[in-house]
Amino acid sequence: MPTNQTPKEIGEISFGLMDPEEYRDMSATKIITADTYDDDGFPIDMGLMDPRLGVIDPGLECKTCGQHSGSCNGHFGHIELAAPVIHVGFTKLIRRLLRGTCRECSRLTLTEDEKQEFLDQLQTTKDLDNDVNDVTKAAIRQARKADRCPHCGEVQFDINHEKPTTYYEVQQVLSSEYPEQIAAAMQGDDEEDEEPTSPNELAEKTDIVLSRVNEILSGEFRPRKEDRKAIEKALGIDLTEEDMNKLMPSDIRDWFEDIPDEDIEVLGINPERSRPEWMILTVLPVPPVTARPSITLDNGQRSEDDLTHKLVDIIRINQRFMENREAGAPQLIIEDLWELLQYHVTTFMDNEISGTPPARHRSGRPLKTLSQRLKGKEGRFRGSLSGKRVNFSARTVISPDPTLSLNEVGVPDRVAKEMTQTMNVNDRNLRDARRYVSNGPEGHPGANYVRRPDGRRLKVTEKNCEELAEKVEPGWEVNRHLIDGDIVVFNRQPSLHRMSIMAHEVVVMPYKTFRLNTVVCPPYNADFDGDEMNMHALQNEEARAEARVLMRVQEQILSPRFGENIIGAIQDHISGTYLLTHTNPEFNETQALDLLRATRIDELPEPSGTYEDGEPYWTGRDAFSELLPDDLNLEFTSEAGDTVVVEDGQLVEGTIDEGGVGAFGGEVVDTIAKVYGKTRARQFINEVASLAMRSIMHFGFSIGIDDETVPQVAEERINETITDANDRVEELIESYENGDLESLPGRTVDETLEMKIMQTLGRARDNAGDIAEEHFDDDNPAVVMAESGARGSLLNLTQMAGCVGQQAVRGERINRGYEDRTLSHYKPDDLSADAHGFVQNSYTNGLTPREFFFHAMGGREGLVDTAVRTSKSGYLQRRLINALSELETQYDGTVRDTGDTIVQFEFGEDSTSPVKVSSGEENDIDVDRIADRVLEAEFDGDELQEFLGEKQPATNLSEHAESRRMDAAGDRGATSVASEAPQVNDD
């Protein structure tokens, strides 16, 4: 008998059918009454809520195992079915078995040789890991061909399957209307020029005595098979009709019982686990109440689970069936009840079978039965087993905080007080532990629970906290609140890549939002228009160590997709560095110090020069250079188009913009991350962000309507270009209408016209944009943003100041709407620019109603596109992940799946990590430079060891560990937080 103990760890899972005897053995009770509770609200014995099936009400004891609700998993019961019924899941297999086995001796209608052959085939397909169904299907097809059983010689009939669960045996028998059919055929057909046949002729043709022919014709004598065939042949008719003999489940069960084990092996059925007759149910297991708990509503009424409702139906019909049969009811009624029982058992297992009306709840909602519970996204497999709910998680709105490091996350204090970390109290942290406990659950670095060495868990309350704090001793466990420096996992959905889940260090803050540094927006794809994010507090040292070493934000600066940094300056940061370095402005001492205020730089370098009054000044590039590593050398082209040169950590010339420090492959950030390490890169990004913010605040940066307004002259020139384009379009239309337009190769004239018009109008918009741009200064904020790559493009500028341009739906001008025209404002077949969605105004000027309408059409398409795309690409990603998730590189460099099948001998043909090498370039190691550095003996000690790869720089250091440790050393009493900071290589 199966025990009800949950296994601690599952080694393997075997699947198979269950023997009815096993159902009875494991059953806690037989269920005979359809009722659940009696009038007093107690479960009825041998009813569906029998206490032996487990407990759901807290406080009650399970009658079978004696445990309380929560620890008792529940126990199965069983219903003895009055008559066997078919299991819906196996209807196809039952049909196959009926067709492939003998109706008399139940053996597979294959000769021994054929059987052996299929058996061998089956073995090879299994060995090759191919689909066994192909072989078993072929075996059945072969077996079906046999007219007679090769073992007992019995004639085989065809099996008809009426979905879902009815089977018929089809026999060819003489039609009841045979005399009429023969007579009609003998009449002949005038139209088809067929001569009538006389009985004499028929007798001759068929070799039947004339008198017998006459008897047959009068219906007095049923022709034997041979005679029938002869007549059919002579007259070219078919005298048979199909006789459908219904196979009752009990018949099928008897049939299957006799199938020998060897025979079903050929059909891919494992006889040790599954006997075919077990597909016909005689006993129905009743799921434990814990699997179908009833809910007590507010008004005290009990509402039962869908499965319970279904079981009630089954028991009722089962009871009625038995009563009727005992009372000797007519066969017809019995069959009706049998079918009804079959229906209920069928829908109990699957309520979405095509052709069967689904069983419904009183309210009309279809019941959610067994297979519906398993299926689909919210089903057991995808919803509860592959995706699990967890404790110690929090979710709230995010907001930006530029003062945080990119490694940090601001956690609201009320969240910090809920999420706890378990600390094992020892001599070294005893004082902290006591302090946390004495702070209670309401004070901030407090504690919620303590656990005594005897395993007893005590809740810390406002009342007992002082008292409890005294008692805490080494060996206790204290569940303390989150404090600064703890590591947590942070996530934003949709989690499309691994940078969607990163580890941050906690900074406990007031108010209710999670705070994060804006530079981590790109990897999460987050903005602050109401986005929410999730946080998970880690619960054991191993998880915390892995999170700190592998998942911390600074470890994720490089994206494996393109091998460059995905974290870097964004938006205003880029505008800031652009303003700082593009024209290389000068700053006096106060200003320069102010710029570098939030960085670790506290001393200015040698001034770049002096003003006329003798006061020294520093340039923007000097300020920026302070953040660079001292020996950095770089040369690249910036987004703005100039060449950036960095020599020995000094920005010599060029503009620092998106191409230099931006997220998605900013050269400087990328190089620092790859050459100087993640910690240096983190420091650099943090400092660039704060320098840029200081800089943009120094210059001031705003944008308004006036910034997009062009002078009258430009306005006129723009109008001119557009009128010009309109004229040219008219010309094109004219030549088209005259038939002068030459079509492009492979295009029709209509298509050619459309393409040419689109081209003309596109050019007109670009020209308008160019004109508008000429009139903007270089310090125009929109221009600065577009130039530096901070936000927006020149196209946006064109649309705001010049002309919005052609609106398109499905890549064409707008052609839909009324018959032969887009709007009733135009004449039919008007091909002109404005009739097909050319918006000649700029956003600043405002759109006309018609333009606005066309613009909305284009806009709508974009929205629909996005909606469709998200679902399609989501499914694509799910499939890709599912197919590739088991691949892993091995120590020998091969890529294998978990079954050890080799997929690649070397990852990506050269074992190069996609994280460390940019996808665009060849990865070459600069041996010369390495030799230079070694020969010049630039370093020694640790640095040399790191350079030679003999020592790895520590990756697990908390950003503030050092300062905290210093605090602790200086003042052990007051702030001894550092000793608590979870650090892996600390002592």
Place this chain on the structure above:
Amino acid sequence: MTEITDDIEAVVEDTNLPKRLKDQVYSTVDERDGVTVEQADQIAKAVENRYLDTRVDPLDPVGTVSAQSIGEPGTQMTMNTFHYAGVAEIDVTQGLPRLIELVDARKTPDTPMMTVFLEDEYADDRERAHEVVWGIEATKILALGDISTNVADMRVQISLNEDTLQERWPRVDSTDEIAGEIAGIIEDSLGVTTVQDGTSVEFGPEEPSYRDLLQLVEELRDITFKGIEEVSRVVIRKEELDSGEEFVLYTEGSAFGDVLSIEGVDASRTTCNNIHEIYRNLGVEAAREAIINETMDTLEEQGLDDVNVRHLMLVSDIMTNEGTIESIGRHGISGSKDSVLARAAFEVTVNHLLDAAIHGEVDDLNGVTENVIVGKPIKLGTGDVDLKMGSFSRQSGQAD
């Protein structure tokens, strides 16, 4: 100048560097003055350190990373099916639909096309290139001349255009001969007898029937007289390639096997966008390459050219791992997994469970999904190693 002594050689050979890098180290040492053995050792070690740093780590879950690296840009792609690929004249499925099509390993793409490269003189000479074009593009009767139906005599009359004939059959001199050939094709495919007079061909149904006559005209329109049935259009373009300017053909519709055997076609460079056709004609390795190229092209077209090819290689490799092309999804890789639970958790849950019961399958919980289901650590990355905490002396531990 430093001589490469045995000692230097020994220290360099001691490293795990590929030959290419070892040679570089030797030549670098060789160029410099007075490199000591110790320094050479340091150089070699530093190079090795850089080299090992760019290797993938053992037990790296490269599969998931690759899947994410392809799936994530999918959200940024357009749904717009039709866009122009290089050649403005031919519409090709692009963007997300094309990516899905490739990963699904569809039997025929939505818009099949071929890029046909030409051999030597065919590539340089427009006339010769056109010869190949006529060999590929399906020539229908409407392109060759006018058809008229003479209802009174129940005859179909075709008057062929001599110029067109000459153009499309450049190797044959007399137009009569070509017309004869055409008449022959008509006879073979329609089963009628034709009367040819110069460039006009005439035929009719055996028995006078208006219906048959129209039927014949309909069928006549569908006959391919020259070229490949599947290819409806060929565009010829002069392209600037590394090897200089040459003519390249782009076709609408594809018949890769047929095209390869046409004279003048450079079979070594010609490709098509149907991966199954490539698989049939050139084998799995070519199909693997084709999947990589096609996915890369699709991504590049959308401006996502920064995706590392290695990710595409992995996808392509798993699709062709069995020696045939398998799709990614229920009917391919995910559906043929060993584990019952993994299959059930992907799609068609119930059927997989029922089948498993019948076949008496055993799930030994090796994969990722199964272990998530039963709540065990998965065997990837840090879950694939067992580390035991070592004990070490207190002195060395207290570094600070």
